[in-house]
Amino acid sequence: MEKKKRGAIKQPDVIGAVLQPGYCCDFLETKFIEVLTSYHKMMASQYQALDVRMPENRDLPHDRHNDRILRLLDCATIEFMHAEILNEVKKEVNKRGFSENKIFDSTRGAFIEGGPAFEGAGIFEKTHIQICIRNLNCIKGFFLPRKEIDYISWLEEANQGMKEVVL
Numbered sequence: 001m002e003k004k005k006r007g008a009i010k011q012p013d014v015i016g017a018v019l020q021p022g023y024c025c026d027f028l029e030t031k032f033i034e035v036l037t038s039y040h041k042m043m044a045s046q047y048q049a050l051d052v053r054m055p056e057n058r059d060l061p062h063d064r065h066n067d068r069i070l071r072l073l074d075c076a077t078i079e080f081m082h083a084e085i086l087n088e089v090k091k092e093v094n095k096r097g098f099s100e101n102k103i104f105d106s107t108r109g110a111f112i113e114g115g116p117a118f119e120g121a122g123i124f125e126k127t128h129i130q131i132c133i134r135n136l137n138c139i140k141g142f143f144l145p146r147k148e149i150d151y152i153s154w155l156e157e158a159n160q161g162m163k164e165v166v167l
Helices: 002-006 030-049 072-096 151-166
Strands: 016-019 024-026 106-111 128-133 139-143
Touching: 024 030, 030 072
Parallel strands: 024 106
Antiparallel strands: 016 139, 106 128
């Protein structure tokens, strides 16, 4: 809905999916952050050698929390990492017929955004997890979510029927 307010999309929709992340580059785990950090250093040296300015994460004009929501540097670094890993795998396969490196099927990360949920909180208003499926074989199915029901009313009706059976 926020993207609709900014004019980035006209009509937001929701679709459900059944995902199997496979070999996931999970930025909720330190080892994968360390992998990304090493590729960031490689990328930075390549940009410097070419005398090209690195992308930067930026704030949106209306973001009062300065969350750097436009994550241009993060995105470029992640894409650079995936491209370099693919190149490494291709070189090894061409040279030896196989590779011990693996290509990631998906990527997952947490994004801490917004202000504190309440005074003194370590929980923030817009914290969320995003997953990017890179290997489409990890999408096992998709569906339109069904319309939600009033669960309390449904439960009361179900319990009323149970009371009648018990009596």
